[in-house]
Amino acid sequence: MKMNPEELLQADRDYIWHPYSAIESDQPIFPVASAEGVRLKLVDGRELIDGMASWWCVLHGYNHPEMNRAIEVQIKQMSHVMFGGLTHAPAVELAKKLVELTPEPLKKVFFSDSGSISVEVAMKMAIQYWHAKGQPEKQRFLAFRSGYHGDTFQAMSVCDPVNGMHTLFTGVLARQHFVDSPTCRFGEPCSDQDIRQFEQKLEAEQGNIAAVILEPIVQNAGGMHFYSAEYLCRVRQLCDQYDVLLILDEIATGFGRTGRLFGCEHAEISPDIMCVGKALTGGYLTLAATLTTQQVSETISSGDPGLFMHGPTFMANPLACAVSLASIRLLMESPWQQRVSHIEQQLQQGLEPCRALPQVADVRILGAIGVVELVAPVNMKTIQPQFVERGVWIRPFGKMIYLMPAYVMEDTDLQALTDAIYQVVQGL
Numbered sequence: 001m002k003m004n005p006e007e008l009l010q011a012d013r014d015y016i017w018h019p020y021s022a023i024e025s026d027q028p029i030f031p032v033a034s035a036e037g038v039r040l041k042l043v044d045g046r047e048l049i050d051g052m053a054s055w056w057c058v059l060h061g062y063n064h065p066e067m068n069r070a071i072e073v074q075i076k077q078m079s080h081v082m083f084g085g086l087t088h089a090p091a092v093e094l095a096k097k098l099v100e101l102t103p104e105p106l107k108k109v110f111f112s113d114s115g116s117i118s119v120e121v122a123m124k125m126a127i128q129y130w131h132a133k134g135q136p137e138k139q140r141f142l143a144f145r146s147g148y149h150g151d152t153f154q155a156m157s158v159c160d161p162v163n164g165m166h167t168l169f170t171g172v173l174a175r176q177h178f179v180d181s182p183t184c185r186f187g188e189p190c191s192d193q194d195i196r197q198f199e200q201k202l203e204a205e206q207g208n209i210a211a212v213i214l215e216p217i218v219q220n221a222g223g224m225h226f227y228s229a230e231y232l233c234r235v236r237q238l239c240d241q242y243d244v245l246l247i248l249d250e251i252a253t254g255f256g257r258t259g260r261l262f263g264c265e266h267a268e269i270s271p272d273i274m275c276v277g278k279a280l281t282g283g284y285l286t287l288a289a290t291l292t293t294q295q296v297s298e299t300i301s302s303g304d305p306g307l308f309m310h311g312p313t314f315m316a317n318p319l320a321c322a323v324s325l326a327s328i329r330l331l332m333e334s335p336w337q338q339r340v341s342h343i344e345q346q347l348q349q350g351l352e353p354c355r356a357l358p359q360v361a362d363v364r365i366l367g368a369i370g371v372v373e374l375v376a377p378v379n380m381k382t383i384q385p386q387f388v389e390r391g392v393w394i395r396p397f398g399k400m401i402y403l404m405p406a407y408v409m410e411d412t413d414l415q416a417l418t419d420a421i422y423q424v425v426q427g428l
């Protein structure tokens with residue numbers, strides 16, 4: 001029995017919990033019937049140009065024939081098999097591809113089912129590494145204010161302590177070390193003063209720190225800050241100097257979003273452990289991976305208990321691996337650098353005028369990311385319908401109104417998105 005749109009919305013209200021929301025929310029919610037290219041089609045027939053890429057995952061558009069085909073072919077072979085004691089071509093080929101694309105020392109791949117879990121896995125790897133090296137006291141992490149690494153407990157423990165609501169979970173969350181987010185902006189140099197707080201903390205606490213964890217170049221859900229590549233470079237040097245591992249969370253920055261394939265390439269550094277997720281499957285299915293070096297993987301395996309202690313039920317799901325391979329192939333065969341830099345120029349032109357508005361505190365553009373930071377937090381209940389009325393899907397958070405379009409978006413669609421932002425912000 002098919003529900004009409006009103007019944008659907010009522011049943012949604014009756015039964016479903018949406019992300020970061022109350023169970024009986026007064027926030028508007030919009031039922032989607034289908035999606036094609038860069039457009040979401042609502043059940044009432046309206047079409048919205050999608051500026052969010054479904055939380056930064058969709059690179060080539062929705063309902064892409066080649067990605068659909070990759071899943072159709074795979075589903076006829078097998079949708080899933082357990083990964084304990086078994087393996088399959090989609091996982092092997094994807095792991096090989098990820099090792100090829102990521103910086104040189106990353107050689108080993110652990111698949112998991114979401115970004116947060118890939119962060120859990122990364123943190124576990126770091127702890128097991130030091131355990132195997134006979135330094136089990138190195139089990140805490142040094143993280144950054146305004147960072148975001150996911151919603152599970154260990155990932156939450158390294159998120160911004162205020163946004164991450166640490167007070168709500170005091171006594172439950174692992175206590176980590178924090179430093180201020182980098183103040184030197186992207187494109188600027190990093191002075192000794194800029195890195196001092198980080199260096200002092202690392203020096204003082206190195207004996208109990210397993211790893212530094214941060215998002216390279218862009219702090220995403222924690223505030224959309226773009227920071228200096230030189231800062232990241234110095235973080236790498238200091239991690240080596242103080243014998244601490246470096247975990248880079250490339251879940252949002254990976255696969256070209258910042259104009260380089262991975263964020264760390266801006267600084268020409270590589271981490272000891274890297275997390276990828278989000279755009280890995282081009283937005284089709286949930287899959288993430290944690291990559292590490294030969295050295296870390298061998299150390300863990302030579303220690304006690306000689307095994308890496310993790311193994312999700314849906315590890316390396318073949319459908320997800322197959323569609324990831326298709327997405328990566330499409331990306332690498334496309335002129336993605338030109339597309340991203342063209343989007344960057346267009347975002348610059350379209351959003352820069354917002355800077356003159358009194359409601360706006362800052363406008364920041366990097367690669368295919370455009371951010372308008374407001375002076376005051378938005379009212380989601382009123383702002384969301386205003387975007388929908390203008391035929392666009394833009395979902396702000398806090399003071400941030402941002403765009404992260406699919407790389408295949410046409411100029412006119414991107415223009416419609418930036419125009420909508422200008423108009424809505426002007427009317428606030």
Ligand SMILES: *Cc1c(COP(=O)(O)O)cnc(C)c1O
Nearest residue numbers: 114115116148149150220251252
């Ligand atoms: C989204 C995100 C995560 C969490 O990924 P999920 O798939 O939502 O668990 C972790 N780190 C960063 C940088 C992210 O953007």
